[in-house]
Amino acid sequence: MKFFDLKNPLWWMFLLAFVLCLFGSGSSIIYILDEAKNSEAAREMLQYGNVFRPTFNDVIRTDKPPFHYFFMMIGYKLFGVNAFGARLFSALFGTLTILMTFIFTQKHLGDKIAKITFWILLSSFYFIQEFHLAVPDPYLIFWMSLIFFCYIDFFISKNVKILWLLYFSMGFGVLTKGPVAIALPTLVAFVHLILVKQFTFKQILSFKPFLGLILVLLISVPWFYLAHIETQGVFTEGFFLKHNVARFQDKMEGHGGSFLITIGFVLLGMLPFSLWIFRALFLALKQKGQNKFLFFCSVAVVVFVTFFAISATKLPNYTMPCYPLIAIVLAWFFNEVLNAKSFKGKYIEWAFLILIAIALPVAGYIGLSLESSLESKKWIALLLVFIPIGVVVAFYCFIKKNFVISFKIISSIFIGFSLLLFGFVFPQLTKESPVEKFKESIASHRPVxxxxxxxxxxxINFNRTYKIVDTVEEIETFFKEFPNGVVMTNTRNKDEINELSIFNQLFSQKSLFENHTTRVYEKDQSK
Incomplete structure (x- = not known):
């Protein structure tokens, strides 16, 4: 059956997932720090025509390899330099991840569990949000998921074509996020082979690791080498030492904390169904002898989450490549266990889900009230009242043994939540960003x-770079040359802010959900 045959359910699943991953991507401006830096680096790469020297505001950017930049540049070519162009291929790779998860699950666990997995992923609003962002993670999630699926598929089937797809994916994974695309899958495979008592020389050689490594290096090394030459070693030192080794050993940019934070990120990332993950993992890990595919998925999840739990730097997106595997474990659990009459303590997770559902509109209202720039938008939180109402209805259906209807209601509620967030809430909130206020207050012809x-x-929002100065004397020189110019800053240093008091402040606007404020000044014409 051909994929584009409309009778093929994969076509409709692709379309549904793509619409959800893309919906609202052009409705709100780019304002998150990571999105802004990644999308701007791609814009500058396109503008300067140099794909081996990534920069942000004309300064070499060593944070990430180039894979996502290439696709953002294609998006810019197709739709212009804007939020939609930057985010388009994030949505596409998210869609492919969801579809790929369905296909491999269907092959190894059957059609029913595959469909449940599909709906769990679509319902996970925080996971879906990642595919609305112009960052490398949507691409990494795709490649890492494909690596995991190819590994276990080859382990079971010994299909050599799948093995080469594994190393092909690993090579592009390195181009997406670096050595982590080799290190983490290798660690997962090592633990898995130990647990199934297959860590033998013969088994390892069956994976053709040396030929595989050559393929990975052929795909990834040329760009890193040319970037090393083009940046005179700056990219190599910054990326491999600072953004790989240092991130694991020391917390960066304040993103540290207890190992419980990582577990919290996982629960948030796969809500609403993640609340059942502990019970599901416990049972799935007992399937070593009965279900090779499921057992691997559960082992991979535990290893992946543990790795980032002990890492010094902790961020919500780090564990996302294992979320498709979590969805599979949850789908198996719901299919095999929830209908069992002997299921004990079945209301515990429901109690937490109802509390979370009630908390969403309440916390949203309080949170918006506390943000001075968003206080006028607090009414938006009231739109979320359908979530607790729907969850209570789903719980009632669960009590009445209508498990399928209960599952469908929960899925529908949180898919609707995603559509509301991306199509209305985020566009409304970003209207209060410093970028939008600057557009409203400052004429476009004024030098900055x-x-x-x-x-x-x-x-990225003004399609330009900015000269940065460090002294008031440089500002005064600027105003002599451009009397109608403006100077902006978001420094948090009080002494530096006081130094600017000799100029006329035009406006100030706090950044959305971040602790800095943009202030814009012009020359005081009275002096």
């Missing part, structure tokens, strides 16, 4: 410089 630092969202 930056004092000390700026909100990272400005370059």
């Amino acid at each position: 410089i930056v004092y000390k630092r700026m909100d990272a969202a400005f370059p």
Whole structure:
């Protein structure tokens, strides 16, 4: 059956997933720090025509390899330099991840569990949100998921074509996020082979690791080598030492904390069904002899989450490549266990889900009230009242043994939540960002410089780079040359802010959900 045959359910699943992953991607501006820096680096790469020297505001950017930049540049070519162009292929790779998960699950666990997996992923609003962002993670999630699926598929079937797809994926995974695309799958495979008592020389050689490594290096090394030459070693040192080794050993940018934070990220990332993950993993890990595919998925989840739990730097997106595997474990659990009459303590997770559902509109209202720039938007939180109502209805259906209807209601509620977030809530909130206020308040023809630092969202939203100065004397020189110019800053240093009091402040606007404020000044014409 051909994929584009409309009778093929894969076509409709692809379309549904793509619409959900893409919906609202062009409705809100780029304002998150990571999105701003990644999308701007792609814009500058396109503008300067140099794919081996990534920069942000004309300064070499060593944070990430180039794979996502290439697709953002294609998006810019197709739809212009804007949020939609930057986010388009994130949505596509998210869709392919969901579809791929369905296909491998269907092959190894059957059609029913595959369909449940599909709906669990679509319902996980925080996971779906990642595919609305112009960052490398949607691409990494795809490649890492494909690596995991190819590994276990080859382990079971010994199909050599799948093995080469594994190493092909690993090579592009390295181009997406670096050595982690080799290290983590290798660690997962090592633990898995130990647990199934297959860690033998013969088994290892069956994976053709040396030929595989050659393929991975052929795909990834040329770009890193040319970037090393083009940046005179700056990218190599910054990326491999700072953004790989240092991130694991030391917390970066304040993103540290207890191992419980990582578990919390997983629960958030796969809500609403993640509340059943502990019970599901416990049972899935007992399937070593009965279900090779399921056992591997559960082992991979435990290893992946544990790795980032002990890592010094902790971020919500780090564990996302294992979320498709979590969805599979949950789907198996719901299919095999929830209908069992002997299921004990079955209301515990429901109690937490109802509390979370009630908390969403309440916390949203309080949170928006506390943000001075968003206080006028607090009414938006009231739109979320359908979530607790729907969850209570789903719980009632569960009590009445209508498990399928209960599952469908929960899925529908949280898919609707995603559509509301991406199509209405985020576009409304971003209207209060410093970028939007700057557009409203400052004429586009006025020259601009930056004092000390700026909100990272400005370059990509204005399609330009900014000169940064460090002294008031440089600002005064700028005003002599451009009397109608403006200077902006988001420095948090009080002394530096006081130094600018000799100028006329035009406006100030706090960044959304971040602890810095953009202030814009012009020359005081009275002096």
